[in-house]
Amino acid sequence: MSPIQHPPLSPGTRPALPSDIPRLGLLYVASFHYSPNAKWARPYYPQYPEDMLAQYTAWSIQYLEDPQFIVLVAIDAFDPSERSKTDAHFPEGVTTGLGEDVKEGDQVPVATLGHRDAMINVENAARVRCGFEKLVELDMLVTHPAYWGRRHGTKLVKWSLEYSRLNKVGQGVVGPPMGMRVYLKEGFVEKEKMTWEGDEISPEGLAKQIAIYDVE
Structure with a gap:
């Protein structure tokens, strides 16, 4: 197996560091709020902004620790x-103390878990149909609304595609139409569309697409 090659980084980009973790959590909240994905998976987010912030901060840690x-x-x-340039909600106040306790019993059921599970199941089935096991996946791309229009997202996508070309491996992405425009412009080709009908929790429903960048 040939060694993995990494393209040179563009000016203004760098690998994420552990010191970036608090900022990454805030960044996800500020930008993901605008995605239909958030409204579907987290319709009660405005009432509980600390939940989303904690979740995305934890995911940031997992991503940095995972060599994949x-x-x-x-x-x-x-x-x-x-x-002031995002409509996202953030927890009020600051943390001034810490205490730990062990809670017994099962986790409290969450009304939107069915939404999340339905979305994940449909997406994973589509990934299998589209051959994602042979691809690398562009898992997440977010830009704070205050810095939109400066091509930060495009710069990161271009690096990702150069990685695919250097290593001769195709690339897949799953996302809503808003973000998919960036990927299609850079050479991804749409393969499938997925829709979830609205209900009493999320009346707007959800639409997402799968696209692939082929290096052959």
Whole structure:
């Protein structure tokens, strides 16, 4: 097996570091709020913003610890007013103390777990049909709304595709139409569309697409 090759990084990008973890959690919340995915999987997020922040911060840790993931970040000058440029909700106040306890029994059921599980099951079945086991996957791409329009996302996608070309391995991506526009513009080809009908929890429903970048 040939050694894995990594393309040179574009100016303004670098590998994510453990010190980025708190910022990554905030970034996910600020940007993911605009995705239909969030409204479907987390319809009660405005009432419980700390839950989403904690979840995405935990995922950031998992991604950085897992050698199967490559996590890159784009760097820009800090905008002190960035919080006012997103409609996302953030927990109020600051943490001033810590206590730990062990809770017995099962986890409290969550009304939206059915939404999440239905979405994951359909997506995974589509991944199998599209041959994702032979591909690398562009798992997540997020940009804070305060920094939209500066091509940060495009820069990260271009690096990802150069990685595929260097290593001669195709690449797959799953996402809603809003983000899919970026991928299709860079050479991904749509393979499937998936839809979930709305209900009393999420009346708008959800639509996502699967696309593949072929290096052959």
